[in-house]
Amino acid sequence: MAAEAFNARQFLAFGMDILGVERWEFLKETSVIERFTNAYGAKPITCEQMWTDLISMGEVNKKSKPMHLFIALRFLYKNDTELDLMSFFKIGSDNTIRKWCWSYVKKIQKLLKGKMLTWEEADDGMIFFLTVDGTHCPIEEPRPFSKIWSSHKFGGDAALNY
Incomplete structure (x- = not known):
């Protein structure tokens, strides 16, 4: 079953809901995106692009939720402990946090492998930033x-x- 596609605005809404920010639509957009990015380590548009790529790779299904991606992004960005993640996402089970965190970390890893070029594939005129x-x-x-x-x-x- 195919997963539902979400746009950047929907990711922003999901993220702000998890953060408990009410009436964020009336706040200055730059400060809302800054708050989102500080919580998850990526902008909403980046989350949309990652989600779309994960769908095209068949890595997410109909039961997949943006919060699962947020759990992994938060872990990778803040290096939170399981207890911190449980508190942040209001999930009572460490097994649930562990399951979604590592599942999506591996999906992101596959996504990165699919996006990266090897030195052999690079053209002579390409410029790399390392x-x-x-x-x-x-x-x-x-x-x-x-x-x-x-x-x-x-x-x-x-x-x-x-």
Whole structure:
């Protein structure tokens, strides 16, 4: 069974309802979208595009709900614990949160794999932007000691930040 398609405005309405924001239609649109993005880590239009792509890939069905996608997005964006997610989404069971969170994280992963190019597929004229996650690599502590080499990820020991 095919899942229902939703537009960005509907995703915004679902997200604001979960946040408990009443009469959001009368608020300034930029502040509403900022609040939505701060809660879920993506704009409503991005949620619409992801949902449409998930439908086309057959990853969502008629029982799928936008809240399931929101659970995974919130987890990926805020790195919330299961208890935090249960409170935020007002769901009483950790098994339910875990089920929907990891189910949709895997669906998003499949979605990303389908969207990404390999280096071999790239044209010579393509320009890529790459980001690095700020990986800290332990190093021998340079002398004289300086706090600029300290890393909170290694308890203050020396590390390079990439």
